[in-house]
Amino acid sequence: MSRFAGEPPFDQAPAPVTLAEALPQEILRCLEVRDVYLSLPGGAGQFGAASILSHIMRAQAAMASGDVVEMLRAYALLKEIE
Numbered sequence: 451m452s453r454f455a456g457e458p459p460f461d462q463a464p465a466p467v468t469l470a471e472a473l474p475q476e477i478l479r480c481l482e483v484r485d486v487y488l489s490l491p492g493g494a495g496q497f498g499a500a501s502i503l504s505h506i507m508r509a510q511a512a513m514a515s516g517d518v519v520e521m522l523r524a525y526a527l528l529k530e531i532e
Contacts, residue, residue, distance in 0.1 A: 469521055473513060476528040477506055483531055502531055 484502040487495030509524035 469518070469525065473509055473521055473525050473528075476525060477509055480506055480528050480531050505531065 480502055484499045484506070487499040487502065489495070505524065505527045509521070509528055512520035512524045
């Protein structure tokens with residue numbers, strides 16, 4: 451039974467995602483994107499891959515330090531990577 455019209459029932463509602471869960475997932479996604487950049491012929495993606503790695507390292511440092519504000523900044527940067 452739904453709480454309100456158009457909402458899924460309680461047992462089907464998606465689990466909330468915290469920053470502590472979302473940031474590592476975003477890092478993994480960006481690592482996959484980095485691999486795509488590295489696979490470009492003639493080294494065309496080297497600069498992009500290095501930039502992505504820099505953002506990933508920033509996110510990992512923020513997680514290690516527990517700095518939530520920096521984690522949010524890093525998460526926003528990673529979300530922009532395509």
